[in-house]
Amino acid sequence: MRAPLLAVILLAACGGDDAQTTPDASADGPDASAPDAADEPLVPTANLAREVIRTELMFDVTTRMATARITVGPSAEPGMTLEVGDLTIQGVQQSLADSVAFNVINRRMNLALPASSENLTFVVEYQYKLHEDFNGQSADGYTLLWPYHCGNLFPCHSAPADGTEFTLALEGVPAGMTAVYPTTVSEAPSYQIAWSVDEYTEVSLGTTDAGTEIVVWHRPGEEADANAGTDNLVAAFNWLETTLGPYRFGPKAGTVSVGWGPGAFGGMEHHPFWHLADGALSSDEVNVHEAVHGWYGDGIRYACWEDFVLSEGTTSYLAGRILDVVNPPVGAQVWQSYAATLDAIPGNLKVWPQTCNEIDIIGDNLFTNAPYMRGAFFYRALALKLGATVVDDILHDFYMAHAGKAARMSDMLALIQSKTGYDPTACAQTWLLSTTKPTPGPCP
Numbered sequence: 001m002r003a004p005l006l007a008v009i010l011l012a013a014c015g016g017d018d019a020q021t022t023p024d025a026s027a028d029g030p031d032a033s034a035p036d037a038a039d040e041p042l043v044p045t046a047n048l049a050r051e052v053i054r055t056e057l058m059f060d061v062t063t064r065m066a067t068a069r070i071t072v073g074p075s076a077e078p079g080m081t082l083e084v085g086d087l088t089i090q091g092v093q094q095s096l097a098d099s100v101a102f103n104v105i106n107r108r109m110n111l112a113l114p115a116s117s118e119n120l121t122f123v124v125e126y127q128y129k130l131h132e133d134f135n136g137q138s139a140d141g142y143t144l145l146w147p148y149h150c151g152n153l154f155p156c157h158s159a160p161a162d163g164t165e166f167t168l169a170l171e172g173v174p175a176g177m178t179a180v181y182p183t184t185v186s187e188a189p190s191y192q193i194a195w196s197v198d199e200y201t202e203v204s205l206g207t208t209d210a211g212t213e214i215v216v217w218h219r220p221g222e223e224a225d226a227n228a229g230t231d232n233l234v235a236a237f238n239w240l241e242t243t244l245g246p247y248r249f250g251p252k253a254g255t256v257s258v259g260w261g262p263g264a265f266g267g268m269e270h271h272p273f274w275h276l277a278d279g280a281l282s283s284d285e286v287n288v289h290e291a292v293h294g295w296y297g298d299g300i301r302y303a304c305w306e307d308f309v310l311s312e313g314t315t316s317y318l319a320g321r322i323l324d325v326v327n328p329p330v331g332a333q334v335w336q337s338y339a340a341t342l343d344a345i346p347g348n349l350k351v352w353p354q355t356c357n358e359i360d361i362i363g364d365n366l367f368t369n370a371p372y373m374r375g376a377f378f379y380r381a382l383a384l385k386l387g388a389t390v391v392d393d394i395l396h397d398f399y400m401a402h403a404g405k406a407a408r409m410s411d412m413l414a415l416i417q418s419k420t421g422y423d424p425t426a427c428a429q430t431w432l433l434s435t436t437k438p439t440p441g442p443c444p
């Protein structure tokens, strides 16, 4: 994500949204009358540890009816828990003849699934609501779920470490409108899934050496901005594929302009078709930033919310690094802009909290410019010490080791040391942990 201004909107949006309790109005609960002790019926049971393996989604964007065919992993314990936000669950079926009992408590759905040594699949039918605070589907046609609002669109696990395979299909798209979305997404965090419905024109920008087609979808009147912002995108994507490793999210990727509205600037890493606020469409930096998330943030997920800097710091660095290579004048402008942003950040903002999933990334104020810019300048300091191509090689090795999985910032520091012999602890202390804002320069 590249959306400092959006932070304000998200903060405002989150107040008062977390106390809603949804009593189970439609639960097909267990029959309370005289269960047979030898053959007790399964009852809805919380099981937060059971993993989601695959999520196949079908939405009617007009009636807002949806089905989610969900495959979950083996579990020695019965039950299954999914986040369901403000969805209205109409039924859960394991087969045509076999419905699954469930309840909904505190925006979580617990299912009556047995313990199993194999994957289990069930289908949830539900209705979803519109959301105008960047936490679901907007009436303006786009979805945005980051950081933990997937439950307002489909039954899910929002923790970024939990990657699942997705398929997506949309129906009910109004005549004259185009729905831009991927039909399949390999293992991804739930916030990566998105669509946008608008009056789109698709422009092919070219093809990388690896054969990935790069495109941009713009709306009426946006052609000039789309051209200006994407003129380095094929070269940047080519750099990513050749320097870091193969792209994971299909043969076609690109920018989608979305109408986030006045004041919103930035983008969201909805790979393979990432979203940019219309106000950011002409920015080379934001276009490349969202592309980089295909490797860091999506391709490699953050293991804990506290590892946000592994996504945004690495991505911000790489956007500057790539533009330095493919268009040096633009790269220089990006680093000047980063320096000004860094200068404006209070020194005491958190960059890399040393816990794991003990914070609320919004409520505890980690979603600020600090992880982006102090993260970027940490890698910049490393590049000034070791050489930029050495840092490229580190980011390649890290991607090849962790692609499709979750990782921690501490894993990155360990790889830096094991690969180069240089101990980055003091440099990381300066840039990622200290409450004194450093001056840009090489690591000690």
Ligand SMILES: [Zn+2]
Residues within 6 Å of the ligand: 001, 002, 269, 289, 293, 311, 312, 315
């Ligand atoms: Zn980002």
